[in-house]
Amino acid sequence: MMVLSMERWVGKVAVITGASSGIGATIAEQLVEKGLKVAGLARRKDRLDELANKLAGKKGKFYPVVTDVSKEEDILRAFAWTKENLGPVHILINNAGIAGRGNVHDGDTKLWTSIFDLNVLGLCIATREAIKDMKANSVDGHIIHINSIAGHRVVLGGSVYPASKFAVTALAETLRLELNSLKSKIKITSISPGLIDTEIIPQQFKTENLYKEGKIIGPEEIADGVIYALSTPLMYRSKNSP
Template identity: 65%
Template sequence: MVLSMDRWAGKVAVVTGASSGIGAAVALRLAEQGLRVAALARRKDRLEELAKKISSKEGKIHPIKADVSKEEDVLNAFKWIKQNLGPVQVLVNNAGIGGNGSLLNGDADDWADVFRVNVLGLCVATREAVKSMRENHVDGHIIHINSICGHQIFNFPESSVYPASKYAVTALAETLRVELNALKLKIKITSLSPGAVDTEIILQNLKKILEEKQILDSEDIADAIVYVLSTPPHVQIQELTIRPVVEAL
């Protein structure tokens, strides 16, 4: 199998939750690979700072202020992308928030926020990306940033409905694959499930548990995404789990 990013040079990639952590690392790495990255996040000032870090002559980061929990924001972002950048070739659904509290004492509004971002926001962005790909006859690639919590329940302090939201992402990735196959579309779907990653989303009490163990960096996940995108058109990495060699979980 020959790995190459050549097919994506100059193409449009959308990365949600791109203002920090995994999203920022992915946006930078894809731009460095020559892609034109539409970086979506609520904190546009951070996106603008990120865009200044690009040294690639071909790649570029385009900051777009958008809250993926609001459908109108996502629709407006994809409208801007269509008018200013062109067809979407790659979507990285990275935006996500963690749990807060437990199921026994949690707040329903907090639970709803998790599902609006981690599940519904992902669904809306996916729908719009696939719509763009189909309209423009693009054999694109959708990547969901999932979690090992989307496959196994751990004793995470105050994780609340977060694992449930990630189990939903696992199901959504497979449901999308089945739908794409039924339509005979050559759009790839990958569910990428990291272990513990040193990002803003990780709970402080969980970070204390992990502090003497290995923990992944955001750049490790960016490297994994480049690997997935580098596969030949006939190869689909359906599920990829990436975790530290020595992990407390």
């Protein structure tokens, strides 16, 4: 029988990108309540500070780290600060992302670049830095990508957003294979929500019928999925495992 528990993460460090609102902020809140030290990366300092004040006095603690996840130098600075001030990274939640409306046949290059810089390259850089730190400190950590249903099925009018999320799907599988080949116990999880009531979803999509039919859900449900994934047991391989 699988025993679910967050006890092993108490006092440990989690890094969450896109932590200032929506799914990221909700995940941060749940992890702090579970007793973790959470480094919240996002651009909006006022939102981060507001969340830190909201979570003051909880079992864990939230640390605002102003970061533009589309810029490598910002990510490197954020991880350096986290390691120096909080300790080794045990969990990374790659949540930061942006969507885009439009077509590929007549699209805007700046929009394409911004989507891939954040949704793909930012995710890759953060993942690399987290795993580098986990390996250096012999941490059997957990990487979670907040993917999307658009990473498995293309919807017309989403510009290159689906392509960026298909890339996240491939990156999760690539990382799984790499970690397995290294016999690493670091875990990788990809979570692919549908419509979520967050700022990234255009207002015209948030119709009353979608709520009634359960086709749009709150960020709390995604955070619950993250907690479930983190609660699953560590991976152990027998001597006969390949």
